[in-house]
Amino acid sequence: MFETAGLLRIAEPSASLVWLVVLPLLWAAFAFASAIFGVRRQSVRAVALAASSGILVLSTFEAIRLAELGPGRVIEQHVATLVRLGQLDLSIDLAADFGAIAFTILVGILAVASVIRSYADVDRARPTSLGWTGILVAASLLVLLAAAWPLVLVGLGLATVAAWGMTGAPGVSRVATALTGDGLALFGFVLLFWSLGGTFGGGGFDPDARPRFALVAIPDVTVPDGKSTVSMSTYAGAFVTSDDGPPLPGEPLRSPFTVTLEPGVHSFEIDAGSAVSQLLVTHVTLAAGRAYALAPFGPTTSFRNLADQLAVARPNVSSPSTARVTLGEHLLFGVRTSTFVVLLVALGALLRLVASAAAHAQNPFEAIVAFALVSRVALLIDKDGLGALALLGSAFALLFALDAASRHHVRGVFGSVLAAAAALSIACLGGAGTSASFVILGSVALASFAATIEVDADVRWLGVAGAAMAGLLPFTGAFAGYASLAGSLLVGARTGSLAFGVSALFLGLTVVSVSYVCFRMYDAGVPPSALGAEERVRRDNQKRDQKRDQGRVASALQIGLAAGALFGGALLGAGTSPYGGRVVPLVQRVFGDVSLAPSTGIATAAAFFALACAVVGLVVARSSPGATGAGETGPGWLRAVVTSPAALFARATGIGRSSAGFLASSVDAMDRDVIDDVFFAFGRSVLVVASGVRRAERVFGGAAAAEAEGRSGPSRVRWGSRVVSQFEDRLGLDNPRIAERLRFVLLFVMVALLGLILLFAVLLG
Incomplete structure (x- = not known):
């Protein structure tokens, strides 16, 4: 009898998840068709604005619904089953928890801003440009919402194709770098699948003979008096019948389902398809007033199943164990399989950021794709691997920030700054949590978007965007994210971990470089001193051709994004719990993270560390000749570094x-x-x-x-x-x-x- 207990996430059906992905695809299809048949640009922009607004509205609606459902709930929608071959289940499923929906809201805001920007930018108003933007939005949503890794790979492919289309004439090396990152992610996913199904030894692959399904008791669920409930939400389309005893009500039951049964001993037979062996859960006892779920164990392509397996004891003849313990027992090159997989996927995501930064274009959706890819497997990493992940992310962030500081073209500069923020958000998964990642990535994405809008707006709004990116003002912009990451790294360094200490140093240098970049660009609105001669001519000609109302739209968009980046960070990150108070920051309540700083002293030191680094970058930028328009470059020593x-x-x-x-x-x-x-x-x-x-x-x-x-x-x-x-x-x-x-x-x-x-x-x- 294999019966176990644990906390399982309960899935609620939601067709809105499908529409979140379909809307940008319809927007892209209409844009490309318009480019072929010569439809007016106004119609294309209207459709794109309606679709992007629909994404934002649906995401907000799902966030409200998840808040009402309470913790431990996810929304999921099964679309189709492609193939089931043994333990390999390739299905098109979408799923999201509260954290994923928060990122879809961010994607919706950026999508709306991209479409509004096309009203004031001739280049971005072309139907093909809007079409590629729609595909990028769909790709980022797929990576965020895909319930299984095959669909994540589809999203990565769409993002690569869309980035290729938007750059116009991409270099072969950039495409090869992005595809190499996708290949590393695929290899990591396949390695994870086989590691959950057995071990590789001297005699080859030794499959795991333990049962593939078990009955899991779910606590804190209301059931009818004197009855028991059994549910199944995985292996959509599979048929469940009684293997021994009276038939189930409405037998055969088709997954997903919930059925009420009489307490007692029951046996279940699961028929998942002709290519899958018969799955049995025999002679398990149902107690009155309890809720149960038929849960799969072993190899899985589903991230939700994997998350449940990590929290639930796995049935074993000798002693119960979890998937985390099973993965921890396997070593690859002296590293635990779980840690090795996470680092492999993280390296693949960072290579995608390298390709994005090399394109000299700002792509906030690619930054979200890279973070979302790593976040899907970050739950696997153990304590020993947290420092390695933080070190990997912070090292790449420093390289991107230095690359931005060495450039003098606006679009390339802020593209590299955005890549640095995405790399820091990946480093946050090594200790600070998803909440810090959201603050950093969201603030920098909105602020960098505002900084690259070419309008004759008040120069102070460019300063607001720079302050938000650098975290110059306490508790606003990206400051809370930098401080939270610094606090977690200081905690790790305090325990004697060299990786955390080096990561803290890299973080400080990254913040200094980002602050230097932002305020080196401050002096000229959208700084002509940082633009080449051809770019200045193109910008002047475009401004002459723009209408007055288009300039107003661009100005309003810049002000809205800059203010959103600054005050949005304040709304999400302001709180007193890391400093000895009882107010938990909103972002931590959204993502369920807790402050990792064990003392008020470390939290305060982390805050001063983040603020000091931003101030140092500001001072260096204002003392640079390039900041005052005296020259194109900064000091010689800084340029060499x-x-x-x-x-x-x-x-x-x-x-x-x-x-x-x-x-x-x-x-x-x-x-x-x-x-x-x-x-x-x-x-x-x-x-x-x-x-x-x-x-x-x-x-x-x-x-x-x-x-x-x-x-x-x-x-x-x-x-x-x-x-x-x-x-x-x-x-x-x-x-x-x-x-x-x-x-x-x-x-x-x-x-x-x-x-x-x-x-x-x-x-x-």
Whole structure:
């Protein structure tokens, strides 16, 4: 008899979830059809505005409904079952809890703002641009609401395609980076599925023989007097009958269902399809006045099932265990499977942010997609993995922030700032919780949107947007999120975890960089000092062509978004509980998080830390020549600091690309004719070395000639002359024996390179 107890989330049906995804798809379809058949832009914008407003209204309605249902409830809607093959259940299901609905409200606000912006922006008013925006909105909603990971992958694919369409002429490297991130996420999901179904050992895969279904007792549920209730909300469409004893009322029952039964011993048979083996829950006892659920255990593609399994003891002959314990027993490369999966998916999401930031365009929906992807599996991570996730997210956030500080194009700058905020929201999942993620991501998304609207508005509203992004004003904008993340990192560092300490340092540098970027851009409304000459001309021409009412729409939108970012953060994050009071911040009540700061002192220190970093960024920005319009760039030392990571990354990428191309072309040549290929590869190696020698001769030879003639020459020649003399003195190249050894080393390197090509040819077949 397999019967267990635990807290299960109760699902309530809701067709509104389907409409949340369908509305932006209809909007996109109408926009693309309009571009083909020449429908007026006014009609396209009207349809887009109606659809985006519908998303916002439906999300708000579902949030109110979930608040009335109370904690432990989720809304779910089954759409279709694609295939069930063994334990693999590929279904189109949508589900959401209160936290997911909060993010759909944010998506709705951004969607409405995107459409309103098209009324004042000629480029964004094109039907194709509105169509790609609709697909991006649908993709972000799919990743947020998908109940299973196959549908999440569909959302990721749509987001990649939409980002490709919006950039116009995307680079192959950006698309490849995004697809690599999607591949890592897919690999993580597949690894999780198989890890829940068994273990990989020396003899191959050993499947788990424990039962796939169990009867779970649900506490705090009202049932009829003297009766018992049994429900099932998973495996939609599956038939349930009685395996032994009297038949069930209305047998066969079709999932999802809830049935009232007499107390006693019952047996259930679950028929999930012809490709699924018979599933039995036999001879379980139903007690009077209790509610039960038929819950699946083992491999699952459903995030809701996984969340339930983590909280419910799994039936076992020897001793009960949970899915978390099962995953913790498996190790991959010395890391627990659960932690490994989360880090793999997080790396995939961060690579998507890399591709988004490289596109030099602001894409708040891509930032939400990246965070939502990691949040789906963040429940798996254990204490040992929290520091690794925080370190990974904060490290990427710092790289994005430094990239933003090194740029001087408005759109590229705030695109990188938004990517940094998304990376910090992922780092929050390593300790601060989803509430801090929502404050950071929501405030920066709205404020960056406001900062990139090109209007002649009051410059103070750009300052408001910058203050919201940097968290410059206490308890407003992103400040509460930064302070909460800093507090959780300080708590972790206090326990001796180096990862949390380094993450806190990265967080501080990120906030400094974001503040520097925001207030370096402050002086000129939408700063002409940060724009190139062509961009300034395009902006001036567009302003001349814009009508007065369009300018008013843009100004109103900028003011509304900037004020929403600033005061929205105050509404969500203001509270006194981290500082010894009893008022719990609204955002923590929405997401069910609790303050991780164990003392008022740490919470206060975290708040001062976040505020001090924002002030440092402001001071550096105002002391920079670029901030006052005196020049295009900041101080030399600052420019060197912020550009070095990007330059190093670009150099490493270039070396890797050229090396891979060299090996690939050599292997391809060896596939044609073995005899000729050896000479081709050897010749290619000689050409590579000779190219480097010629390049050195041009520098060093010119230096030697200039020195012999007594000329100073250009700076590169003078540098070459110094290098030549130092090189000869240190290596003693005038010695014949040393020169002979050097020639031998070069020959050995060439032979080793040829051997590497042969090895790649064997490995690649």
